[in-house]
Amino acid sequence: xxxxxxxxxxVIRMSLLFRVQHLLLxxxxxxxxxxxxxxxxxxxSLAQWIIRLEGGVYNRGIVHRIxxxxxxxxxxxxxxxxxxxxEGRPELRQFFIGRQDIDDFFQSLRYNLGTxxxxxxxxxxxxxxxxxxxxxxxxxxxxxxxxxxxxxxGFSMRFFPKFILDLALIxxxxxxxxxxxxxxxxxxxxxxxxxxxxxxxxxxxxxxxxAEWLRREHPLEYEKLKEEGLL
Amino acid sequence: xxxxxxxxxxxxxxxxxxxxxxxxxxxxxSVSECMDCHGDKTxxxxxxxxxxxxxxxxxxxxxxxxxxxxxxxxxxxDAKAPHEKLAKVDCGRCHGDAAKSYAMSSHGKxxxxxxxxxxxxxxxxxxxxxxxxxxPAARTFRLNIVETCLRCHKDQALEQKYNLPGQQVMIxxxxxxxxxxxxxxxxxGSAVCPDCHGNHTILPGDDPKSATFRQNIPTLCGKCHSGIxxxxxxxxHGKGMRAGIAExxxxxxxxxxxxxxxxxxxxxxxxxxxxxxxxxxxxDKEGISSRYxxxxxxxxxxxxxxHGIALEYGMTKAANCASCHGxxxxxxxxxxxxxxxxxxxxxxxxxCHPNAGPNFAKxxxxxxVSPKKAMGVFAVRLFYTLFIGTLxxxxxxxxxxxxxxxxxxxxxxATDGKEGKS
Numbered sequence: 001x002x003x004x005x006x007x008x009x010x011v012i013r014m015s016l017l018f019r020v021q022h023l024l025l026x027x028x029x030x031x032x033x034x035x036x037x038x039x040x041x042x043x044x045s046l047a048q049w050i051i052r053l054e055g056g057v058y059n060r061g062i063v064h065r066i067x068x069x070x071x072x073x074x075x076x077x078x079x080x081x082x083x084x085x086x087e088g089r090p091e092l093r094q095f096f097i098g099r100q101d102i103d104d105f106f107q108s109l110r111y112n113l114g115t116x117x118x119x120x121x122x123x124x125x126x127x128x129x130x131x132x133x134x135x136x137x138x139x140x141x142x143x144x145x146x147x148x149x150x151x152x153x154g155f156s157m158r159f160f161p162k163f164i165l166d167l168a169l170i171x172x173x174x175x176x177x178x179x180x181x182x183x184x185x186x187x188x189x190x191x192x193x194x195x196x197x198x199x200x201x202x203x204x205x206x207x208x209x210x211a212e213w214l215r216r217e218h219p220l221e222y223e224k225l226k227e228e229g230l231l
Numbered sequence: 232x233x234x235x236x237x238x239x240x241x242x243x244x245x246x247x248x249x250x251x252x253x254x255x256x257x258x259x260x261s262v263s264e265c266m267d268c269h270g271d272k273t274x275x276x277x278x279x280x281x282x283x284x285x286x287x288x289x290x291x292x293x294x295x296x297x298x299x300x301x302x303x304x305x306x307x308x309d310a311k312a313p314h315e316k317l318a319k320v321d322c323g324r325c326h327g328d329a330a331k332s333y334a335m336s337s338h339g340k341x342x343x344x345x346x347x348x349x350x351x352x353x354x355x356x357x358x359x360x361x362x363x364x365x366x367p368a369a370r371t372f373r374l375n376i377v378e379t380c381l382r383c384h385k386d387q388a389l390e391q392k393y394n395l396p397g398q399q400v401m402i403x404x405x406x407x408x409x410x411x412x413x414x415x416x417x418x419x420g421s422a423v424c425p426d427c428h429g430n431h432t433i434l435p436g437d438d439p440k441s442a443t444f445r446q447n448i449p450t451l452c453g454k455c456h457s458g459i460x461x462x463x464x465x466x467x468h469g470k471g472m473r474a475g476i477a478e479x480x481x482x483x484x485x486x487x488x489x490x491x492x493x494x495x496x497x498x499x500x501x502x503x504x505x506x507x508x509x510x511x512x513x514x515d516k517e518g519i520s521s522r523y524x525x526x527x528x529x530x531x532x533x534x535x536x537x538h539g540i541a542l543e544y545g546m547t548k549a550a551n552c553a554s555c556h557g558x559x560x561x562x563x564x565x566x567x568x569x570x571x572x573x574x575x576x577x578x579x580x581x582x583c584h585p586n587a588g589p590n591f592a593k594x595x596x597x598x599x600v601s602p603k604k605a606m607g608v609f610a611v612r613l614f615y616t617l618f619i620g621t622l623x624x625x626x627x628x629x630x631x632x633x634x635x636x637x638x639x640x641x642x643x644x645a646t647d648g649k650e651g652k653s
Contacts (some may be wrong), residue, residue: 042540057544112636158586163594163607170608174615181619186626195637 010208011225013124015087019207021078026204028071033180035064040173065151072144075137094124097134101127123220132187139179146172264312265303266290292360295368322352332431339431341393348389355379371430373419377410380424404489408496420455427451446472448481462559467566469559478519485509501558503547507533510552532597555579555596571596 014022038050038060054060082088103120105127110116120126125133146168149156156165191201196217203209211231215222225231268274269288277283293299304310306320323330333339333352341349353361355371362369370379383389385401404410404424412421425433427443434441442451449472453460463469463482471479485501492499500509511530513519520527533539533552541549555571562569570579576592584591598605600612 039540042543043534051544056546057541058546109632112632112639114636114639154584154586157580157584157591158588160591161593162591162596163605166594166598166605166608167611170611171615174612174619178615178619178622181623181626185623189626189630194633 009211011211011214011231012207013203013209013214014207016207017081017087019204021074021081022204024070024074028067028074029179029183031067032064032071033176035060035067036173036176037180039064040176068144068147068151071140075140075144095130095133097130101130121219122217123224124218126218128186128190132182132190135182136179139175139182143172143175143179146175262290262302265310267312288359296357296359296361297363297366298359298361320353326352329431336429336431336433337435338433348383348393350383354383373423374413374417376423376425377405377413400489407487407489407491408493409491422455426454445477445481446475448483452482459559466557466559466561467563468561478513478522480513484513501553503551504542504545506551506553507539507542526597526599528599529597532599536598550583554582 038047041047051060082092107116107120111119149168272287274286275283307317309318338349357370364371381401409422412418429442436443468480494501515530538550557570564571577589580587600609602609
């Protein structure tokens with residue numbers, strides 16, 4: 001953290017490597033959603049317009065699979081980075097879900113209902129972030145597995161009965177819808193519309209957040225940084 | 232004995248000489264006599280409606296005709312030189328069978344009622360220049376007959392007056408695979424009007440005696456497409472048709488009538504792109520599926536599959552109905568000989584997907600998402616729908632609660648502030 005940042009009251013929340021992974025995820029998921037939902041809702045006229053825009057079903061499939069390969073590569077890279085790198089390992093540890101998160105969740109409910117005095121004191125990642133992170137991870141793994149099964153149809157046909165592939169198809173599509181609902185409604189609300197960040201939490205671009213925001217929203221992390229003399 | 236034979240031979244000889252001399256003398260004199268007047272190119276008479284009718288007979292055309300070696304009086308029986316208006320020529324005197332079948336046809340019946348617009352013999356065959364149908368110069372030659380029929384059937388005035396099939400029908404034929412094969416390809420084997428409609432016995436398609444009556448169609452088309460007819464007869468459609476089930480499709484239900492085009496023609500109802508729509512014309516009808524206990528939702532389940540979507544967007548190599556069910560030889564899945572019988576599915580799927588073995592063929596091909604037909608898919612879909620619905624509701628609740636808390640706290644702060652001040 002530079003002195004200029006400290007002077008301006010800024011704290012680094014996302015390192016460059018995480019921002020690159022996040023940006024890739026954003027772009028690729030958008031491409032996958034547009035190409036995927038156009039196929040899932042192919043009887044809809046907007047979907048048909050999108051498919052034509054993408055150059056027909058065949059080209060749509062190619063675009064979808066290129067994005068999928070990049071997304072899976074991103075995922076594999078992320079797994080290795082979180083397990084093996086010096087920056088990743090402590091990050092991963094902070095993402096573990098514990099008893100505290102459940103307590104925090106109920107405390108925040110009570111706080112908003114007015115039956116608790118204190119808002120829960122979150123570390124770097126609160127229950128919102130953890131839910132988001134693990135939800136997305138499990139979703140991407142599930143959608144990748146089913147996607148590969150459908151892509152490698154020659155291989156799949158040798159080992160699976162047709163109804164398994166029918167299931168894979170339906171899981172693939174609805175898992176996409178689930179991911180879309182979580183990201184579009186939950187994540188975008190939390191990083192754009194939530195009163196504490198409106199109109200945008202800038203960390204996905206600049207990597208930084210204000211120390212004041214951190215103190216209010218993630219007090220444990222704020223105090224930890226203070227103790228370490230980083231603030 | 233010898234004397235008897237000699238007398239007999241002499242008598243026969245005399246008879247031959249006399250008859251041939253008689254014919255020769257009578258005929259030739261007659262024709263040349265007629266040509267004294269009718270050889271004149273300017274000879275004509277004025278009709279009651281003011282128009283003039285040429286009375287010229289082209290001797291050369293007559294000599295080249297099938298009747299060229301007989302005499303004028305063979306047909307114009309009351310002709311002598313000079314003469315007034317002659318009696319109508321009656322072709323039936325020699326061509327009795329043709330006249331009989333003509334009398335039973337739509338044309339013949341109308342003529343008997345006094346309609347003069349319908350064709351008589353010479354409208355199709357010509358008058359003095361009649362040639363055998365095999366003669367390329369004949370009006371009834373296979374490559375000329377369409378033009379001959381269209382002389383009347385392309386006339387809009389006649390079409391309206393007698394409520395005849397519209398011009399577009401004729402144009403459709405001319406553009407069809409049959410029409411193009413004869414007009415452009417010069418193929419004499421291609422179907423022309425009389426092949427389907429008959430020549431002298433033309434009847435409308437709703438007459439059970441007509442060759443183009445629905446139940447007669449397969450036999451009719453089978454005259455040329457006999458290999459196809461053989462397959463069709465063994466199919467569920469063919470058997471149904473022969474059993475008298477009028478709803479069972481005949482050739483024209485899938486291929487069209489005058490519009491018949493090649494399978495490769497994009498406009499054809501049996502082209503890869505159009506096959507699902509053509510089949511579902513019957514198979515998507517509630518009545519038909521319940522009457523014959525057929526599985527339902529075949530069209531929608533196909534159109535929702537990879538095959539259906541790919542085909543919809545023009546990937547014609549994707550499987551259509553016919554790719555799996557067959558074309559003319561379609562059999563129900565319960566028939567062991569059917570390409571979609573469980574036992575044969577690996578082979579049928581294997582045409583495109585070589586890895587699809589017996590293991591793959593488990594489960595329905597047309598996935599109809601219902602608890603009875605596809606429990607797994609139904610359950611997964613239900614689970615996701617509920618899960619996503621619940622999750623989204625919880626998001627909304629959570630967001631609402633957060634905003635409510637904020638709003639509450641702000642209000643409290645405001646009132647606290649006010650109380651403090653006062």
